[in-house]
Amino acid sequence: MTITDQLIKFAGVTPPKDALTMMRLSLFDWAACGIAGAREPDFADFVAGQLARGQGPATVIGGTSAPATTAALINGTLSHALDYDDTHFAHIGHPSVAVIPAVLALAEEVDAPLEEVIEAATIGVEASILTGIWLGRAHYQVGYHQTATAGAFGAALGSARLLGLEPDEIRNALGLCASMASGLKAQFGTMGKPLNAGLAARTGVEATLWAQSGMTAAHDGLAGPLGFGPTHHGQEEEVKPGKGDWHITSISHKFHACCHGLHAMLEAFGEARFCPDDVASIHIRTHPRWMSVCNIAEPTTGLAAKFSYAQTAAMTLLGHDTGAIASFIDAICVDVDVLAMREKIKISEDERLTETQVEISVKMDNGGLRRFRHDLLEPMSLEQRSEKLKSKGAAVLGDTRADTLWQVAQGDTLRDLTDQLLIS
Amino acid sequence: MTITDQLIKFAGVTPPKDALTMMRLSLFDWAACGIAGAREPDFADFVAGQLARGQGPATVIGGTSAPATTAALINGTLSHALDYDDTHFAHIGHPSVAVIPAVLALAEEVDAPLEEVIEAATIGVEASILTGIWLGRAHYQVGYHQTATAGAFGAALGSARLLGLEPDEIRNALGLCASMASGLKAQFGTMGKPLNAGLAARTGVEATLWAQSGMTAAHDGLAGPLGFGPTHHGQEEEVKPGKGDWHITSISHKFHACCHGLHAMLEAFGEARFCPDDVASIHIRTHPRWMSVCNIAEPTTGLAAKFSYAQTAAMTLLGHDTGAIASFIDAICVDVDVLAMREKIKISEDERLTETQVEISVKMDNGGLRRFRHDLLEPMSLEQRSEKLKSKGAAVLGDTRADTLWQVAQGDTLRDLTDQLLIS
Numbered sequence: 001m002t003i004t005d006q007l008i009k010f011a012g013v014t015p016p017k018d019a020l021t022m023m024r025l026s027l028f029d030w031a032a033c034g035i036a037g038a039r040e041p042d043f044a045d046f047v048a049g050q051l052a053r054g055q056g057p058a059t060v061i062g063g064t065s066a067p068a069t070t071a072a073l074i075n076g077t078l079s080h081a082l083d084y085d086d087t088h089f090a091h092i093g094h095p096s097v098a099v100i101p102a103v104l105a106l107a108e109e110v111d112a113p114l115e116e117v118i119e120a121a122t123i124g125v126e127a128s129i130l131t132g133i134w135l136g137r138a139h140y141q142v143g144y145h146q147t148a149t150a151g152a153f154g155a156a157l158g159s160a161r162l163l164g165l166e167p168d169e170i171r172n173a174l175g176l177c178a179s180m181a182s183g184l185k186a187q188f189g190t191m192g193k194p195l196n197a198g199l200a201a202r203t204g205v206e207a208t209l210w211a212q213s214g215m216t217a218a219h220d221g222l223a224g225p226l227g228f229g230p231t232h233h234g235q236e237e238e239v240k241p242g243k244g245d246w247h248i249t250s251i252s253h254k255f256h257a258c259c260h261g262l263h264a265m266l267e268a269f270g271e272a273r274f275c276p277d278d279v280a281s282i283h284i285r286t287h288p289r290w291m292s293v294c295n296i297a298e299p300t301t302g303l304a305a306k307f308s309y310a311q312t313a314a315m316t317l318l319g320h321d322t323g324a325i326a327s328f329i330d331a332i333c334v335d336v337d338v339l340a341m342r343e344k345i346k347i348s349e350d351e352r353l354t355e356t357q358v359e360i361s362v363k364m365d366n367g368g369l370r371r372f373r374h375d376l377l378e379p380m381s382l383e384q385r386s387e388k389l390k391s392k393g394a395a396v397l398g399d400t401r402a403d404t405l406w407q408v409a410q411g412d413t414l415r416d417l418t419d420q421l422l423i424s
Numbered sequence: 425m426t427i428t429d430q431l432i433k434f435a436g437v438t439p440p441k442d443a444l445t446m447m448r449l450s451l452f453d454w455a456a457c458g459i460a461g462a463r464e465p466d467f468a469d470f471v472a473g474q475l476a477r478g479q480g481p482a483t484v485i486g487g488t489s490a491p492a493t494t495a496a497l498i499n500g501t502l503s504h505a506l507d508y509d510d511t512h513f514a515h516i517g518h519p520s521v522a523v524i525p526a527v528l529a530l531a532e533e534v535d536a537p538l539e540e541v542i543e544a545a546t547i548g549v550e551a552s553i554l555t556g557i558w559l560g561r562a563h564y565q566v567g568y569h570q571t572a573t574a575g576a577f578g579a580a581l582g583s584a585r586l587l588g589l590e591p592d593e594i595r596n597a598l599g600l601c602a603s604m605a606s607g608l609k610a611q612f613g614t615m616g617k618p619l620n621a622g623l624a625a626r627t628g629v630e631a632t633l634w635a636q637s638g639m640t641a642a643h644d645g646l647a648g649p650l651g652f653g654p655t656h657h658g659q660e661e662e663v664k665p666g667k668g669d670w671h672i673t674s675i676s677h678k679f680h681a682c683c684h685g686l687h688a689m690l691e692a693f694g695e696a697r698f699c700p701d702d703v704a705s706i707h708i709r710t711h712p713r714w715m716s717v718c719n720i721a722e723p724t725t726g727l728a729a730k731f732s733y734a735q736t737a738a739m740t741l742l743g744h745d746t747g748a749i750a751s752f753i754d755a756i757c758v759d760v761d762v763l764a765m766r767e768k769i770k771i772s773e774d775e776r777l778t779e780t781q782v783e784i785s786v787k788m789d790n791g792g793l794r795r796f797r798h799d800l801l802e803p804m805s806l807e808q809r810s811e812k813l814k815s816k817g818a819a820v821l822g823d824t825r826a827d828t829l830w831q832v833a834q835g836d837t838l839r840d841l842t843d844q845l846l847i848s
Binding site for chain 2: 046054055070142185
């Protein structure tokens, strides 16, 4: 059975409860990232240009409505604009930003209950991770952005589930996706990166709607001759849809508004209890991969601060909330206390550590030595994850707004959720 | 200077007269293919679904108008629906169906004169061929559809020329294109093939408009690290934009409504003069590549007839117009005279021949032997090409309609051309 046949069958599976619960958390997290992302001025002209093309039934985050394809494109882009959304490390991709905008936009067209949206999004997110695992590390390493490529197939399968497509129609939707899914890591550091997520969401919607309208496509667009895998450096790794724990249950959420390479360190400091005034020096050891990614020694802008071990370490030690987007401003890079703390911090690479691990040694003024370590893959209880996500939401949107958003994301009514997305 | 820098510079070049003249011929040919393609019922639901999303200033072939992005998508798809449009063998792609719909749709938004449309389309078509040559045979062989991939970059550069983008904006447009250009040969034989052309046209329009609205992207999306070439099996062949004869001047037009592998044979028979009643047997020798592509021995449908040496040879010998779409009906496969002629024809592969060559031996009833050969790459005078294109147009649209279309394609007024496209 090829991956195409596996995904067609998987579209009809009932997700387990823990997968659905995690999807509810990711929906809340995605919505918070999207509402915050829509406040950024960078994409305003792009959004206005899309909205000028016509109205429709699907909510566009931050204030209006459009056809489902347009809403998926805009919402996917805006919710990834801050790079603060969820990640899965099995394939290295951001699943929610591709899948949720697609499923949500179509759900508004057919007026589906929120429960069905959650089910379809769960199928879609899991399908994107499975497709990403099937494509493998070679696909990612050569330059493809899994968020966009695997994401488009996940968005299509989630959309197909929501609209109840027949198996032959799903086959054509995946076949069309094989010609449309695209997106390069070459865009990192530009507006093209969030756009990749929006394009994946739109591709999912379009491939599904076009297949439903009778368009035909490659019989096995993923694994067949000249298919997406063979052409896109796919490794055709084995996957087992629906068997064992679902991958979505090991999704990672960001709790700091900066590069994911800094998160293990920030979590380690979060668990530590000592007074910053008593610190003599700090030594942080991390995986070599991150040295070229997020080790800017002396950042001078809020954006550069998001890619600096020393800067973010100093910020969190001095009580600045690294979960709040507003903390990352240019002024924080010239704060005298932060600068003084930065001076005490040394970073070095350590090949013993994995990409998700960090080790920290803190020498105190009194000569004492404290050691901390953290691994992002350590299991987190549902309660702990919920609390951390609520805190993140509050840091991003304020307490009241985050509380309301939490309620509607746990509720039954799609309209209650989309009404929240409309408020900028 | 990388291909990206070369293309940015090339966007400002003034095309030579013979390139512009060829573009006028391709515009006529493209319009005839598009009008005929819009009459096919296959894509009706797809088109209706797109048009439901909103109106706009750009003409949609066959009857209405839409935003430029929608018009580019539909017109690119419809004009490739019959697979009767022009080809360039240097990279193996159909340039007009990706470039013309993009440039034309934007031209209507800004109300440009037809002369500027021709210039921009010439730049775009040449850029698509150059990009295709730069990507090389490896890119095509592994499974990418050059019509769609190289075509998207050509559509973007033609659009950028028409709208007068600044160099930095063109850089971003090509960078966005690197994340959006896609399309697989796996779609051949399905509706996904013409759709690939439409998607390329839309990508060109969107990448250009988004870059113009300030969106940033990879600095060198084609040749840079993790760029389109390195990720998509590109060979980075040397190209010289604007130097020597332009590639567009050696474009191939189809004069028969069937597989391009049959065209050398049909041209050879077209030059031959003998009475079919006096034929004892016919032996056709062709390149081995075509044996698996268009050598159906006993076709039973009009579609299958388009992929049969014996069937189309019998048809042309007996006076059926292989330039007319209407000739390829199921009934022609059970015509007793055609069947009798088919019986006399033998096909064999011959490695001495190139993909564009054919050799034919005809034994007459009186024992005489006649030999014919043809090479599709033989030069054709402008007058001869014009006459053959007019005949093709007449076979597809009727004499009067084709004559009017010819006049407006040679004229100065964009509106006169688009008015013709509106009539179904």
